């Protein structure tokens with residue numbers, strides 16, 4: 616979970632809202648202050664643009680785990696040696712090594728999540744939500760009006776509704 620911030624182009628007020636890590640969601644946002652709609656193209660519909668390829672790349676996270684861990688060891692080890700041998704260390708560097716270690720653990724967690732299929736399950740959920748939004752012909756028409764290249768299969772609803780899925 617994270618937050619996105621964007622100033623409304625109509626009233627200039629800042630909109631702060633919760634979003635998921637990959638900013639999956641409708642790029643058409645509604646201003647909480649003036650109620651007008653605007654586009655935040657950092658948001659994306661995964662059913663249209665596909666999922667973030669990083670969520671299907673365990674080797675990338677394993678590599679990053681190693682890199683962060685090695686960096687944490689180097690920075691932390693240097694401060695440890697300095698503290699023992701020379702009697703001083705830099706607080707900033709100790710904090711940095713802790714942050715590197717946390718980043719390493721974060722990447723390891725992501726690696727495990729991909730390996731266990733948790734990310735694939737999440738992606739399926741995000742795509743299902745996205746497809747649900749795209750079932751609304753008014754929403755599809757709005758996306759097209761804003762210049763989005765909507766795949767044909769979502770456009771059927773705007774003209775004649777095709778066969779109904781289950």
Ligand SMILES: [Zn+2]
Nearest residue numbers: 623626646649
């Ligand atoms: Zn506004």
